[in-house]
Amino acid sequence: MPRLSERKDQLAAFDRLLTIMDELREQCPWDKKQTIESLRHLTIEETFELSDAILENDLNEIKKELGDILLHIVFYARIGSEKGAFDITSVIDSLCEKLIRRHPHIYGDTVAEDENAVKENWEKIKLKEKGNTSVLGGVPRSLPALIKAMRIQEKARGVGFDWEEKHQVWEKVEEEMQEFKSEFNAADESEIDKEKATAEFGDLLFSLINYARFIDINPEEALEKTNLKFIRRFQHLERSAKESGKKLEDMSLAEMDIFWEEAKKLGS
Missing domain, CATH: 1.10.287.1080 (MazG-like)
Structure with a gap:
């Protein structure tokens, strides 16, 4: 469990975020125009960016992307409150109640x-x-x-x-x-x-x-790691061909395979 001082810092940080969200929604031309529908594709993009950071095990980037997703959560809640449908309090309360219901082995x-x-x-x-x-x-x-x-x-x-x-x-x-x-x-x-x-x-x-x-x-993680491995090796092939003064479209498969094998040996 977090210490009391840590919890106070957490609550203060969340309160600051909610205040900034209110200010942006009321004063920023872009934020004022957004709707639940217009944010949808941006939220999907942010989720994929978080996924990339996780696959790269970049903890600093994970922190940044989590912040972006948290921004979207409070943004949706702010719009929901304007519609009289829900607000951040009801979102969090609903989540807490669900977690308690679905963990009967704890509660x-x-x-x-x-x-x-x-x-x-x-x-x-x-x-x-x-x-x-x-x-x-x-x-x-x-x-x-x-x-x-x-x-x-x-x-x-x-x-x-x-x-x-x-x-x-x-x-x-x-x-x-x-x-x-x-x-x-x-x-x-x-x-x-x-x-x-x-x-x-x-x-x-x-x-x-x-x-x-x-x-x-x-399997999703396994396939994505293979995708990234292929990209690294193919980009090595492209760089090596360029350094040799060659164009991929003019090379034979056997010639390209030499650079591909180099990439494998380099651990790409």
Whole structure:
């Protein structure tokens, strides 16, 4: 628990932020024009910037991006208060009440001996609160497909719909790979049924995401790290080609591969 002096500093800092938000909303031409709708895409952008900082493990940048997201939270709350819909007090109170409800192992008499039990309780309570007819009803439609697959699988697991052993999940991956290969044979030059191949490829990706989840690998994080690694290596290739007086479009794949291998050896 924070010391009393620390809590006073925290409350004073939050009060200062709310005061500045009020002043900006009342005096700044740009801030005065903003709506909940106009802020939406900016909030999404700030969230991705925070994600980048986390992947880079840049703690100073994480601090800055958290500040930007906090600004958006108080901005939405200020607009909500102008509409008479909600304010920052009701936002925080609602959050506190939800956290207490969803942690009955802390604030009630429910027993949760491990992380999985906590997750299962959370999903069951959430389902009851929202009144969804489906366990999957709370998954946002606009989530990127890879993250959506993760959330779907996690929610299904929360009610006991999951594999028991990891080898079963890997067998499913292999099964889906075979089904995809039967629809899209790389050695066969005949025209494929693109719709069927697309469906089988989706099944394969879903099973791989499921396996990653089962062995505690975040597939979104894993793929993004590979994206960043590819970018670093490709940019090394571009720099090396330029330093050699060559253009990528004039180089053979074998020539480019020399610089690519250099990047791998350099740890890029």
